[in-house]
Amino acid sequence: MRGGALLILCMVASSGGAIAQTNTDPAMMPAPGPPTQTLVDKGREQFHRTCAQCHGRNMVNSGTTSYDLRKFPTDQPDRFFNSVTNGKNSMPSFSGALDPGAIQWLWAYVSTRGGKEM
Numbered sequence: 873m874r875g876g877a878l879l880i881l882c883m884v885a886s887s888g889g890a891i892a893q894t895n896t897d898p899a900m901m902p903a904p905g906p907p908t909q910t911l912v913d914k915g916r917e918q919f920h921r922t923c924a925q926c927h928g929r930n931m932v933n934s935g936t937t938s939y940d941l942r943k944f945p946t947d948q949p950d951r952f953f954n955s956v957t958n959g960k961n962s963m964p965s966f967s968g969a970l971d972p973g974a975i976q977w978l979w980a981y982v983s984t985r986g987g988k989e990m
């Protein structure tokens with residue numbers, strides 16, 4: 873039941889544990905190949921919970937202080953994983969907060985921008 877699941881998500885988000893989402897459901901694990909719409913949607917949700925406060929809603933920001941993610945090169949997934957996991961300068965590390973599956977969804981979402989501004 874989709875409505876119920878959303879309600880639970882909202883409750884988790886407002887309980888202050890928004891960043892620490894662990895998902896052990898195998899159906900939610902990343903699949904090989906091009907990102908599915910489901911992964912992109914999950915990535916978008918995750919992004920707006922944990923990244924948008926610095927990177928802007930829908931990845932829209934001026935790029936002056938936080939990196940403009942719309943321009944992130946789509947052929948560098950390793951760099952994305954590394955930067956999100958370990959942080960970079962003022963960008964915090966998410967290694968304790970996000971599991972690799974969540975970073976995978978984020979990548980699915982960020983890579984839809986195709987390194988282009990829209």
Ligand code: HEC
Nearest residue numbers: 922923926937938939951952955956960961962963964978
């Ligand atoms: C506290 C603010 C903040 C938050 C929260 C944040 N970022 Fe960043 N991010 C930054 C800043 C600042 C930079 C620029 C770092 C630099 O290059 O000096 C950056 C850079 C990046 C880069 C580019 C790194 C590179 O390799 O050049 C990626 C990718 C990125 N962020 C992804 C994310 C994702 C995904 C999230 C959410 C999980 C996130 N960020 C959350 C501030 C933030």
